[in-house]
Structures are given as C-alpha cells and as structure tokens.
Amino acid sequence: MEFFTQLSHFLCAFLIFVCSSNSIVPVFSDGGTIGINYGRIADNLPSPPQVVQLLKAQGITKVKLYDTNSDVLSAFSGSGIALTVALPNEQLASAAAGTSFTDAWVQSNILAYHPNTIIEAIAVGNEVFVDPANTTQYLVAAMKNVHASLSKNAASSIKVSSPIALSALENSYPSSSGSFKPELIEPVIKPMLSFLKETGSYLMVNAYPFFAYIANTDTIPLDYAVFRNNSGNPDSNNGLLYKSLFEAQIDAVFAAAAALGYKDVKIVISETGWPSKGDENEIGAGVDNAAAYNGNLVRRVLTGGGTPLRPDEPINVYLFALFNENQKTGATSERNYGLFFPDEKKVYDIPLTVEGLSAAPNMTESKTKVAPAPATAAGQTWCVANEKAGKKKLKEALDYACGEGGADCRPIQPGATCFNPSTLEAHASYAFNSYYQKNYRKSGTCDFGGAAYVITHSPKFGSCEFPTGNN
Numbered sequence: 164m165e166f167f168t169q170l171s172h173f174l175c176a177f178l179i180f181v182c183s184s185n186s187i188v189p190v191f192s193d194g195g196t197i198g199i200n201y202g203r204i205a206d207n208l209p210s211p212p213q214v215v216q217l218l219k220a221q222g223i224t225k226v227k228l229y230d231t232n233s234d235v236l237s238a239f240s241g242s243g244i245a246l247t248v249a250l251p252n253e254q255l256a257s258a259a260a261g262t263s264f265t266d267a268w269v270q271s272n273i274l275a276y277h278p279n280t281i282i283e284a285i286a287v288g289n290e291v292f293v294d295p296a297n298t299t300q301y302l303v304a305a306m307k308n309v310h311a312s313l314s315k316n317a318a319s320s321i322k323v324s325s326p327i328a329l330s331a332l333e334n335s336y337p338s339s340s341g342s343f344k345p346e347l348i349e350p351v352i353k354p355m356l357s358f359l360k361e362t363g364s365y366l367m368v369n370a371y372p373f374f375a376y377i378a379n380t381d382t383i384p385l386d387y388a389v390f391r392n393n394s395g396n397p398d399s400n401n402g403l404l405y406k407s408l409f410e411a412q413i414d415a416v417f418a419a420a421a422a423l424g425y426k427d428v429k430i431v432i433s434e435t436g437w438p439s440k441g442d443e444n445e446i447g448a449g450v451d452n453a454a455a456y457n458g459n460l461v462r463r464v465l466t467g468g469g470t471p472l473r474p475d476e477p478i479n480v481y482l483f484a485l486f487n488e489n490q491k492t493g494a495t496s497e498r499n500y501g502l503f504f505p506d507e508k509k510v511y512d513i514p515l516t517v518e519g520l521s522a523a524p525n526m527t528e529s530k531t532k533v534a535p536a537p538a539t540a541a542g543q544t545w546c547v548a549n550e551k552a553g554k555k556k557l558k559e560a561l562d563y564a565c566g567e568g569g570a571d572c573r574p575i576q577p578g579a580t581c582f583n584p585s586t587l588e589a590h591a592s593y594a595f596n597s598y599y600q601k602n603y604r605k606s607g608t609c610d611f612g613g614a615a616y617v618i619t620h621s622p623k624f625g626s627c628e629f630p631t632g633n634n
Contacts, residue, residue: 195464195477197515198225198247199502200434203232205488207505211238214485217507218244222516227433227481229289231272240279247284247433247481248272250309255288255298258305265305265312274316284322285309286367286433292331292347295565295572295590299347303354310362324359326367326433329412330569332419337398338405338472341415342422356425365429368416372408373437373447373456373496374569378602380446383408389437389452390459392529403471409435409460414472429476435460436483438496439510444605448496450511455526457482457502458513465517492556492612493563543631546599546609547622548591560611561591570597574627581627589624591615596622596629 201214209217215238218226227247228235239246250258250268257264273282287306291298302325310323329335331352333344343352359366376388386393388408395404396411405411413430420428437456441448460480469476487501487510501510514523548557565572574581575590595615602608609617622629 194467194517196225196479197223197461197464198227198479198481199223199515200227200229200481200484201235202229202484202486202488203235204490205486205505206490208486208488209505209507211235213507215239215242215244217503218242218485222518225283225481226485227286236272236276236280236282239281240276243281245281245283247286248282249286249289250305252288252291252294252296252298255291255301255305258287258308259301262308262311262315265308266315269309269312269316269318273313273321274318277318277321282321284324284364285313287323287325289326290328290369290566291325292351293328293566293572295561295575295594297576299351302351303358306355306358310358319362322364323362324364324367324431325355326369328369328566329371329416332415335412335415335419337400338411338414339398339400339403339418341418343419348423353423356420356423356428359428360425365431366416366420367431367433368413369434370409370412370432371435372412375408377441377445377447385447385452386529388447389456390463391455391527398471401472405471407463410470413478414470417470417472430479432478432480434483435480436500438499439487439501440499441496442494442605442607444602444607445494445496448499454511454513458523458526461514462520462523465520491563492560492614493568494607497563497567543621544604544617544619545622545629545631546592546596546604546615547618548588548595549614549616550588552612552614554587556612556614557587557591560614561587561594564591564594564598564611568594568598570594570601572597581624583627584625586624589627592622592624593627593629600630 208214211234219242224243225245229249230251231248258268273285276282287309288298288302291302306323306325310319313319313321313323331343331347332341334340334342356366372388376383376385384393387396390407390409393406395406397404413432416430417428420426437453438445438448439450439453464478464480467477468474469478482502484500486503486505487499489498491497503509514520564570572594573579575593576582581593591614595609595611599609609615
C-alpha cells in the first residue's frame, strides 16, 4: 500500500473537480470476481483450518496469500478455494539466478500441495519497484524462471505475475494519458508485459483510493472515493465520465500499457481496501466509509461491466484484507483494513457474493462531508530513527515507509546522494523523515511503532540534507 506516491498521480485531477448535485469462476468471468487477501502479520488470528471454514461460510472462493506457508496451504486442501501464493521479494535474486532454485521452490512450495490445494497463480514479489532492497533488476528473470519450472512439471496453467503499485506511473491524469515512469519502461515494464502476453497471464495492480483522499479532503469528494452517487469527473481527452476514483486509477494503468503497445493486457486488482479506523490525521478512515467503499465495490464488480475505458472487461478484485492485523507497523490504519476481527466477528457487514447483494443495504447514497483543514506544524522539525527500537523493528518500519507509506527513498538507493553512510539508522531516518514531511508533520506520523521520534535540529548523517517543511 502506498500513500503519497499514489497521491501525486491524482492530485491535479481533483484540483479542478467540483462536487455537485459475481463456485470458483475463471479469473476473467462475465460478472467479475471478488477474492480476499489473507495476511497473517498478527499474533491473535484463528488457526488456518478455522480460517478456511470462515471463508467457506462467507462464500469466498478466491484467496491471495503473501507466502507459501505449509500449514496454510495444507489447510486449504480440498476446500475448493483457489489460491494465489507468493514468492517474496527476499528470494527474487535467487529465483533470477537460474532455474535450479525455482525448480526446487516449485517442487516444495507448489507441487507438494497442488492440485489438492488449488493454486491458480503465483505473485513473484510484491510492489518490487519500491522495494528498498532494490530488487527490480531481478523481477522479470525470476518470473520467467518460475514459469519455466512450472512448465517442466506440466503446471504451466498456473499464472505468474507480480503486483505493482500505482507509483509505477509517471502520469495518470487524465486517465487516458496514463504512462509508466520512463526509467522503468525498458528495463522492466516492457519485458514484463511481453512475458504476461506470451504466457496468457495478467498484470496485478494494488490500488488504494483511500490514500489520495485523506491527503486532499478539500479537493477530492468523499462520495467519488467510496463509490457513492456523484456527478463524476470527465476525461478531457476522450470525454469518458468517471464516477469513482478507483476506476480512474485502473484506466490510467490500462492506458499506460496501451501506450507501450499492450492494449489487450488483462488486469487483476491484487489489493484494494479502506480502513475502518485510523489516526487523527487519517480523515475518512472509519467503519461507515470502509463499509461503503468495499460494499459498493463488491456490488460494482459482481453486477458486471468494466471501467469506462474497458467497458466489456470484467473487474476482478482481491479485497484487502481478511483480518485486522495487530503487528503491522505504521499508521493505525495499517492495522485496521480487515473485514473481520481476529475473533471472526465482522468489522462491518457487506455482501461478498451475488446471492448476498439482494439483501444488502444501499450504500451509494451521497453524504455531505466537510473536512477540517490540514494541520500545520510550527517551527522546523524532523523525524529520525530510534536506534533503541532494534534492527528488526527499524527494518520493518523502513520497508513500510519506502513501500506502502510512499516515502521518497530514491536518495538512499546505491549511488544516490544519501546512500552514504550506508547504515540502517541513516537510511531509516531519511525514509521516516520523508514520510513525516509529506504527511505535513502531523501528530502520529513520526512514530512507526516506537521506531522513530521527532527532533528540532537538522539530522546529521554524512553530507545528506534532510528536507523539512512539506517537500
């Protein structure tokens, strides 16, 4: 998940916006599909067998995992639930080096369970382009090697892809002008899209309208962000009318791929959601808005039809997430995306199947929301790493800040201006400060679960200059 990296793509879109007045189905079915992400960064979740029973009771037939945990894969055996599993970023370099690694990985993590446990796709890495470990160079080779290892074992029907974040886009407004960042196009985007086309796979996209909304409540109508009734936002190039930020985001990716010659690329939304709780500055986080966003999205997907740019292309979505995960770092919202509490009670009630739609309440009615002005900070302050937090907590918080948090971590990449000193404390401090400044130095944005704290003098790490203000 990302914050200001996604926001920057859509800010200009809404400075001019004025608010007025679908059993297991093939991935690209007529009515679209709803799956769910099953994350486990928590110490209080039900056992995997209990989770499987919960999913079956809710009518969920598609689930995305973030690893290939043996207990979890075994629990899904015979369930009829189709899984997308993951090869983590940490293994990309090994997977890219040759098929000896991926042959063994496929044997022990896929074929040892499939087909009794239905595995329909493998996510190779996750949001690799913003991985602070700089693993982008390994991605396509790793994807090709995983596919080759599957093919050796007559398992090539298992799709191979990799979830990208919207920060991969250079432009996204209007949606028809969507384009990928130039530095990504030749090294990774074109080769990846070519691979997906050759293997009949699809592009996985993580999309979070929530992040754009909370930073621009004065310019982005809440109704537009959560699929409630609104007057819409027209695309100035082609006249298409967008009634939701979600669809505008997805069409920007379609347009970006088409601009490179891949106009027929398929897309699966590998993550999207809205938190039921957040920090004071996370305006819009709450049960009502989370229920509206996810409930209206489910209805939008299961009743058929595509986006304005691809009206005949069904929308296929994995909601984030199944549970609230109490050990996730970062803002309060990070621990409150779940549809269920760990005790299996619903955080809020929304339909997840076609059958459930008829009895579900209408959540598309417009609601007026007057948002308070963004908080401002007095004086010069910076956010730095708390070395006493320990390396593990600092690393987790650094990964969050540079990934889902949307901090600008380019200056701490190898060869960049703030790479030296190459220490965890220095790199984490730069990332934390970037996140803090981009969040307008609001209360709670320099904490990271105790891994950071605010100072009133400019940090000193080599010759690196830490920004302050809102830059």
